Amino acid sequence: MSRRSAPTLIVLGLDGKSAAKSNSESHSMNILLVGAGLSGAVIGRKLAEAGHSITIVDSRDHIAGNCHTKRDAQTGVMVHIYGPHIFHTDDEEVWDYVNSFETFMPYKNRVKTTSGGQVFSLPINLHTINQFYNRTMRPDEARDFIEGRADTSIAEPQNFEEQAMRFVGSDLYEAFFKGYTIKQWGVSPTELPAAILKRLPVRFNYDDNYFFHRFQGMPKNGYTEMVARILDHPAVTVHLNTRFTRDMAGEYDYVFYSGPLDGYFDYELGRLGYRTLDFERFTYEGDYQGCAVMNYGEEAVPFTRITEHKHFSPWERHDASVCYREFSRACEPDDIPYYPIRQVKEKALLAEYVALAKQTSGVTFVGRLGTYRYLDMDVTIREALDTADVFLTTGTDLPAFATSPL
Numbered sequence: 214m215s216r217r218s219a220p221t222l223i224v225l226g227l228d229g230k231s232a233a234k235s236n237s238e239s240h241s242m243n244i245l246l247v248g249a250g251l252s253g254a255v256i257g258r259k260l261a262e263a264g265h266s267i268t269i270v271d272s273r274d275h276i277a278g279n280c281h282t283k284r285d286a287q288t289g290v291m292v293h294i295y296g297p298h299i300f301h302t303d304d305e306e307v308w309d310y311v312n313s314f315e316t317f318m319p320y321k322n323r324v325k326t327t328s329g330g331q332v333f334s335l336p337i338n339l340h341t342i343n344q345f346y347n348r349t350m351r352p353d354e355a356r357d358f359i360e361g362r363a364d365t366s367i368a369e370p371q372n373f374e375e376q377a378m379r380f381v382g383s384d385l386y387e388a389f390f391k392g393y394t395i396k397q398w399g400v401s402p403t404e405l406p407a408a409i410l411k412r413l414p415v416r417f418n419y420d421d422n423y424f425f426h427r428f429q430g431m432p433k434n435g436y437t438e439m440v441a442r443i444l445d446h447p448a449v450t451v452h453l454n455t456r457f458t459r460d461m462a463g464e465y466d467y468v469f470y471s472g473p474l475d476g477y478f479d480y481e482l483g484r485l486g487y488r489t490l491d492f493e494r495f496t497y498e499g500d501y502q503g504c505a506v507m508n509y510g511e512e513a514v515p516f517t518r519i520t521e522h523k524h525f526s527p528w529e530r531h532d533a534s535v536c537y538r539e540f541s542r543a544c545e546p547d548d549i550p551y552y553p554i555r556q557v558k559e560k561a562l563l564a565e566y567v568a569l570a571k572q573t574s575g576v577t578f579v580g581r582l583g584t585y586r587y588l589d590m591d592v593t594i595r596e597a598l599d600t601a602d603v604f605l606t607t608g609t610d611l612p613a614f615a616t617s618p619l
């Protein structure tokens with residue numbers, strides 16, 4: 214089988230030695246993975262361990278996809294280049310998996326938000342409620358109080374705004390959710406699904422942990438180091454700065470594609486809508502905001518949040534600080550797609566692409582872009598492990614999607 218040469222070839226042996234392909238086993242297949250993010254790395258590793266020969270291409274100049282971390286040259290701080298990433302999961306097998314490749318340091322995500330000239334704690338908890346209403350309520354009092362402010366006439370919330378009104382009422386909705394959501398999604402919250410808000414809990418105690426999950430942590434040396442270790446297998450070769458084109462597929466026995474679903478088909482049916490992010494970097498001598506993530510609830514403030522990256526590594530010491538202001542806007546063709554919009558129009562187009570994909574043989578679409586879904590890292594890893602497992606049973610009869618995007 215012939216192999217195309219790539220502009221840049223890196224072989225990720227952590228020992229720096231070049232890797233040899235293991236083609237010795239008769240059932241060994243040559244498999245191409247598009248994307249060196251978590252999806253590509255996890256599937257590639259598992260199939261390599263099963264004796265297959267793995268080639269991974271990524272159009273970027275680094276591995277780890279959107280989880281990529283890099284030390285800031287000026288401050289030495291580990292930066293989450295594509296936005297803040299906190300690992301959290303209830304899936305013990307996935308937690309064990311990531312811990313087998315990297316040391317995870319204890320980390321709890323505690324988010325603050327600025328609104329109306331004050332700083333509050335998120336997700337909305339008893340401290341937020343008491344501070345906002347200048348009260349000293351106990352949990353059951355606060356529950357009754359909020360229920361009294363909620364719009365109980367809404368039986369089945371049909372959209373984000375109705376969900377918030379039913380959940381917490383107009384005061385808290387306007388202060389913390391309305392402006393932020395308009396900035397984040399670029400549309401009225403009445404046009405967004407209620408499910409987006411369901412990701413955020415309301416707590417009637419002082420627990421300000423942003424996540425519910427049993428396991429939470431931060432990779433000691435960053436996500437990119439973790440992904441490098443996942444990729445560190447003699448049967449895995451990674452080509453960076455290499456954009457996938459469909460003619461490459463013919464050179465392999467099977468393809469796993471974690472790039473954008475519509476991109477695979479050269480956008481022939483149109484483009485699936487995404488939000489993209491712009492980051493405005495600035496540095497500060499000392500501690501800029503005292504926490505990793507500060508949201509800004511008001512629409513008048515043009516950015517959604519500021520991330521101060523050194524607070525993601527509380528076990529490190531840095532005098533200087535690097536922060537990113539985060540702005541959200543509609544994704545244009547040359548931008549990085551971040552958040553799939555998944556409204557009615559997008560879902561209709563998605564259904565067309567799914568139908569097209571199902572007529573295509575020899576490729577399975579995976580990951581957040583390949584299935585056009587918002588996926589946390591733990592879910593991405595779980596799906597990647599399961600997809601590889603199914604492939605090891607079915608071989609090339611694997612369907613176009615191991616998990617339905619619809």
Ligand code: FAD
Pocket residue numbers: 247248249250251252253270271272273276277278279280295296297298299300301455456457458471472473476551552579580581582588589590591593
């Ligand atoms: P990606 O990381 O996007 O990797 C896909 C790779 O494919 C990319 O490297 C891309 O360059 C490459 N590629 C695309 N097209 C091509 C092509 N044609 N040819 C070659 N290569 C191509 N999850 C959490 O669990 N916790 C968090 O706190 C969290 N925060 C997030 C914050 C933001 C702002 C965003 C957007 C996501 C966040 N996530 C978080 C989700 C997390 O980023 C995803 O779970 C993860 O990145 C999914 O990995 P993936 O491999 O599927 O996709």
Ligand code: UDP
Pocket residue numbers: 326335389390391393394397409410412413508509510
């Ligand atoms: N949200 C909000 N105000 C906040 C934080 C979140 O209105 O301070 C809304 C917003 O619409 C966001 C959604 O809640 O898209 C989910 O929040 P999450 O923190 O899960 O956002 P993500 O991690 O997707 O950026």
